Structure formats: structure tokens, C-alpha cells
Amino acid sequence: MAYKFIPFKQKELTKGEQLTNSKNFYHLLDGRRSVRDFSDQPIDLEVIENIIKSAGTSPSGAHKQPWTFCVVSNPELKKKIREAAEEEEKLSYGSRMSDRWKADLEPLGTTWEKPFIEIAPYIIVVFKRAHETIDGEKRNNYYVNESIGIACGMLISAIHNAGLVTLTHTPSPMNFLTKILERPENERAYLLLPIGFAAEGAQVPDLHRKTLNEIMVSYD
Numbered sequence: 001m002a003y004k005f006i007p008f009k010q011k012e013l014t015k016g017e018q019l020t021n022s023k024n025f026y027h028l029l030d031g032r033r034s035v036r037d038f039s040d041q042p043i044d045l046e047v048i049e050n051i052i053k054s055a056g057t058s059p060s061g062a063h064k065q066p067w068t069f070c071v072v073s074n075p076e077l078k079k080k081i082r083e084a085a086e087e088e089e090k091l092s093y094g095s096r097m098s099d100r101w102k103a104d105l106e107p108l109g110t111t112w113e114k115p116f117i118e119i120a121p122y123i124i125v126v127f128k129r130a131h132e133t134i135d136g137e138k139r140n141n142y143y144v145n146e147s148i149g150i151a152c153g154m155l156i157s158a159i160h161n162a163g164l165v166t167l168t169h170t171p172s173p174m175n176f177l178t179k180i181l182e183r184p185e186n187e188r189a190y191l192l193l194p195i196g197f198a199a200e201g202a203q204v205p206d207l208h209r210k211t212l213n214e215i216m217v218s219y220d
């Protein structure tokens with residue numbers, strides 16, 4: 001069934017507004033940091049819902065929107081997830097990750113311990129939907145990794161815009177999350193994000209982002 005097409009209304013900004021908006025947005029995003037130390041200060045669920053609605057505006061292959069955002073605040077579930085994640089991480093840091101990989105992570109101070117999973121008031125586990133079952137027929141989604149990656153970028157930006165902090169946690173393998181959260185067989189865990197406020201005295205590494213010259217190549 002074809003979509004009905006409707007006129008697109010271009011948002012009209014003056015050159016000055018374009019410049020100001022683009023600069024302000026860059027400064028907003030440049031202020032984002034991955035934070036590993038969380039406080040247990042609560043967050044209104046409505047804020048989380050707005051953040052997820054924002055992620056849900058992401059473009060996706062054939063507009064299939066192949067994502068599910070599981071919002072976990074239940075303390076027992078968070079404990080279960082933490083324990084299972086740490087079990088995987090212990091194996092990863094202990095033997096699965098190469099020495100080079102561990103050396104690359106050392107300056108960031110990451111370890112197998114993931115207390116933030118229990119401390120942060122919410123964790124969001126993002127699942128990608130590899131396929132849908134429609135009328136008993138299995139239909140693959142398209143560009144699922146690209147779609148979900150873009151949605152997670154929007155999610156992280158929305159979290160930052162709401163004055164909250166997060167961290168992309170990628171326990172590997174992640175299938176324990178499908179089991180604990182009782183997800184259907186077409187969903188695969190993609191990313192785990194704790195959301196909350198930084199703990200008092202939280203520190204972040206003094207890292208620097210690549211300059212524009214390092215990331216942009218012009219073809220005039």
C-alpha cells in the first residue's frame with residue numbers, strides 16, 4: 001500500500017539563524033561526556049518517555065523502525081542484568097579481549113565492574129528487530145544496524161539535551177538480555193545505556209576530540 005504524499009514544509013531560517021543554531025547545537029553536543037559514575041537521584045518517567053520518542057524519530061530502512069527500547073527501573077531486574085553483564089565482562093577482560101584492546105581501554109579506566117547498572121535510576125536496553133512476523137510470514141527488516149545506530153545516536157543526544165548523562169555499555173555476548181527481559185526471538189540486544197545524573201565528584205578523562213581538519217575532507 002502506497003503512502004499518501006503530503007506537502008513538506010521547509011523550515012525557513014535566516015542565514016544568521018542557521019549559523020547560530022548550528023553553532024549552538026555543536027556546543028550542546030560538544031559538552032556531552034560518557035560518565036561512568038552515577039548517582040541514584042530519580043528522574044521523571046515522562047523525561048525518559050520524551051527521550052525515547054526522540055530516538056523513535058530516527059530514519060530507518062523502508063521506514064520499518066526496527067527497534068524496541070526496554071526501560072528498566074525494577075531493582076531486581078537491574079541486579080540480575082548487572083550480575084549477568086559482569087559475568088560476561090569478567091570473561092571478556094580476563095581472556096576474550098586482546099592485549100592491544102585492553103591497552104587501548106586502559107587510559108579510559110574501564111573494568112569488568114558495572115555498578116552503574118544498579119545505581120542509575122533507569123537503564124535502557126536497545127533491541128534491534130531483525131525481522132517481523134506478519135500474517136505468519138517472516139519478513140526481514142532492512143539496514144537494521146544502520147537504522148538502530150542512528151536511533152541510538154539520537155537517543156544519546158536526547159539524553160544529553162535533557163541534562164542527563166549516559167554511557168554506552170556493550171557487554172558481549174549480549175544474549176543474556178534477551179532472556180532476562182523475555183524478549184521475542186526476532187529481537188537482538190544492541191546497546192545498554194544507564195541514564196541518570198553524575199555522582200557527586202564524578203570525573204571524566206581529559207580527552208580531546210579530533211579537529212574539523214582531521215575529520216572533514218572537502219571536494220569543492
Ligand code: IYR
Nearest residue numbers: 105110111168169170171172
Ligand atoms: N564491552 C566492554 C568493554 C569496552 C569496550 C570498548 I571498545 C569501550 O570503549 C569501552 C568498554 C564494556 O562495555 O565495558
